[in-house]
Amino acid sequence: MSGTALDHPLVLDYLSELDAAMRGQPPEKVRELREQLAAHLADELPPDADDEQVADALRRLGPPADLAAEAGADVTVSVPPSRQLARFLKAVRPRSWIAIAVVLIAVAVAGKWCDYYLSAGSLQFNYGADWWYALDAQHENVVSINAQNQMFPLVQNTTLIRYGQRQGYVISVWNNTKVTQTIVGDGAGPTVGWNNPISEKEQISVSRSYTDIANGVTGESAARGIKFGLPVSIPPGQSRLVRVLWTSDVCPASNQGGSVSDLYLRVRVGWFTTTETIPQQTWTLQWGAGARC
Amino acid sequence: MAAESGLTELRRGVLGPCVLALLEVRPRFGLELVRDLAAADGLLTSDGTVYPLLNRLRDAGLVTSEWRDDQGERARRYYSITNAGRETLEAFRTDWPRFSATVGNVLNHEMTHPAEAPGIAPLDTQNGIAGQGAQ
Structure with missing residues (x-):
């Protein structure tokens, strides 16, 4: 615009006054009227217009406050809702449409994704289980607690408390879902030492590969050579061993012991980490004859 | 003063159809439209009021505007009447x-x-x- 009448101080003052008078109105409306008036003046005035010519043109345009009031006046022509909607849609810039589309797609995908993972289901007990140490397996007493269920038999496995020593069990868990589930730690169960029958402290770890826990073979023997750790991911359709170890450092009464039958694990699925409760067999510790703390 | 205000309101009411009538003949750019209206004595209060009016007519779907690059001159926004x-x-x-x-x-x-x-x-x-x- 350099070298045109639009650079004249009177024009610049006029447009500044217009801006001030239109304060509060939509920026698009302000910009448009400014552009129209500038084009009008550029058409009307020669580049070398003198003060008198410029002042005359501005006087004929009318006071900025009047134009601002006119621009801010309500639309006197009745506009049907369909046209108002069309006008709104037209006013949205292409870049905004792209942003809106991206956000909507992201929300839809995230929603679908959240639903997919949150409804995936939990890990399952896979019926392979035994005490981890041979000493405990030697004294175990296995009793069926749902003998009528041939397909999913559950047992109560009882062994002796070895006070002050490490004890533990290992079970097989199966990822019977369509998503990878990652065990990240001990779950928040209803009591302290949630996953063991006696101690307030326990250590949970998961095998990085899998082997069957055969009858008559203790966990330690069966899993020899297999590494345990956390976190461990279990792909869909695969199984892993979950080992729970503790030191039997609580001294129950001579005729009492402890039991645990659910396994609580912190499991990450997609973005979500939740506690999964895995029903399993019952592990019981009790005193042997004459034993004491 | 009251008479002037009443005349302004009257002009305001009829200016829109007059603009549409001019655009019915052919598309016009801003200053051209202002000059044609100003030629009808007493119709325009001020030249500048034509532009907010054009914008309202455009918003109502009664006119459209497009930029045209006239030969040898700078681009101008031309206004046309719609159906x-x-x-x-x-x-x-x-x-x-x-x-x-x-x-x-x-x-x-x-x-x-x-x-x-x-x-x-x-x-x-x-x-x-x-x-x-x-x-």
């Missing part, structure tokens, strides 16, 4: 003669109450002022 604008203009053309005649009758005390003169001709043909149907 909706033509319909609105035609409706105004139909209503205006009867409306102006009615206003004229009232101002000149020439209005006759139907009950006082049973069987008189309808408003648009009495006093010799033609309505749309009599043109």
